Amino acid sequence: MGADMRLEERDVSGPGEVDEPEFAGLAERHRRELHVHCYRMLGSFEDAEDTVQETFLRAWRRRETFEGRSTFRAWLYRIATNACLDLLARCRPEPASGGEVRWLQPYPDRLLDELPAAGADEPESLAVARETIELAYLVAVQHLAPRPRAVLILRDVLGWPAKDVAELLGDSVNSVNSALQRARAGMREHLPAERQDWAGGEEDTGTRELVRRFTEASVATDIPALTALLRDDVRSSMPPTPGLHLGRDSVLGNWIDDGFAEMTGLRGVATAVNRQPAIAFYHWRADQGAYLPLTLDVLRISGGAITEVTIFHADRFAGLGLPDRLPAE
Template sequence: MSADTRLEELGVSGLGGVDEPAFSGLAERHRRELHVHCYRMLGSFEDAEDTVQETFLRAWRRRETFEGRSTFRAWLYRIATNACLDLLAKHRPEPATGGEVLWLQPYPDRLLDELPAGEADEPETVAVARETIELAYLVAVQHLAPRPRAVLILRDVLGWPAQGVAELLGDSVNSVNSALQRARAGMREHLPAERQDWTGGEQDAATRELVRRYTDASVATDVDGLAALLRDDVRCSMPPTPGLYVGREAVVNDWVESGFEGMKGLRAVLTSVNRQPAVAFYLWRKREGAYLPLTIDVLRVTAGAITEIVTFHDDQFPRLGLPERLQADGTE
């Protein structure tokens, strides 16, 4: 049952007569998809959480403004988008530059699985949903100015008509169409040249084997073995730590200079993040007598080679549902 159907059952055309518990029940049905929408806009899981809470608060306070001309879901998206734009204007007046996003955070696949099915049976819908949650897309979209970013996500990801986006932003249709053209051009500058360069879809046997080899070489701190798995133009970053390394030589040199080869006592747990393969690494800590969280590598794989590695710090492990420690025998 949709939230909009529920409004009809409550016997109200608007929300003025709905009490707070009933309103919360209606809004909560859309929490996950609103959170993903805000995450695309902001690139930060934590900021998205805060913005969804702000969205629900604004919606409750302005409930009498809902007159039923749009669906309840569309009304919430309108509020959420404007809440994102307000946050960006206050805290990030300038978009990302230089190909890296220092505020980027991962999104757990287990939470993406909570998204409503909608038209998920349609292949193109599935492809769009996957590709627009991958880190390559998130990084690219964060390089757009906030309003063109909102237009791109509303039009190309959510499929809103230009008129609806214009009404949401208080702009003309011509302005929206112009912003969409600029946004698409900006995305082409930062995305892989071809859609097939993205991981996309379910991981096939070849990808799983490549991830296994990457994991084994990492645990063995085998730099040469890792280098053999990288594409010539591989990209590597570690938000929020500044630094984007492009090209196999630059990436390998960074590993060597950081002392990776001398790091012993690693264990790994395979997982998936942002619909991409990921490897969580744990380091042996003698004092605790256990392997404790170190970093998690999220991989983009293209035609049998690793084309991007985004590494996140250990503070992301709890959110991703990863074990807080591994025992000496490698078990949780």
């Protein structure tokens, strides 16, 4: 990695001499990690995609401003962070409120797998990478004002020194440290209380069994079976549809009111997004002779029970690499 970074710095030490294809190639190395960074800032996969494109455009236009005082990667992160802040100021002047994020979108694990992996001797880095991409973290961070949000992500996720964050934001180190403390307090307010139980770690046998039972109960629209799988204080939302349902009775009541209990012809396909188990549900359409996308249910599990179900609409299937239809069984 060190040799590659030195090569990268040498390659762009005189950006005026680098043509556009060469510059694009250097920037492209960092596309996925920049995309994930923008996704953490924005909570939307599509907005992150647009912001990375804007980042690359700004970087090319401002290539003469790269002076080699930092790495090319850090320079791109600076541009990407400012592009995110500009988008938030333009489109979302107010942070999320009330515990829900209507613009939230899932991030497929198959794309997260493209990120540079933390080594076996870096368990803390691995845990941070997993914790800070889960939906509960994304929801919590979207409740922060944009600048404290940027400070939190740059300091606690990327590990930037306070002086570098201050330079990026045009603030003092004291202001950055103060913003970080406020952001951490805000995260504690919005993160699940049992975070130490659900954060990090590979999916275990118990989790897989719980996901299997949830899938089977959903396909069978077996309300008593689902009731047994949900914790008393389970939460459920369906971005971008407004409404956050808290508690087993409220969650099940909402599903029943939406007609779930009368549904037939469902199939479930296991997948994973945001380092969490998920099930893509398909609904049989006789006129199409196939099962068509219905919803993507993303589960948060703690203590052997389902503590949160985030449901996304069928329009997310294509971006997640899921089939647009399933044949008859």
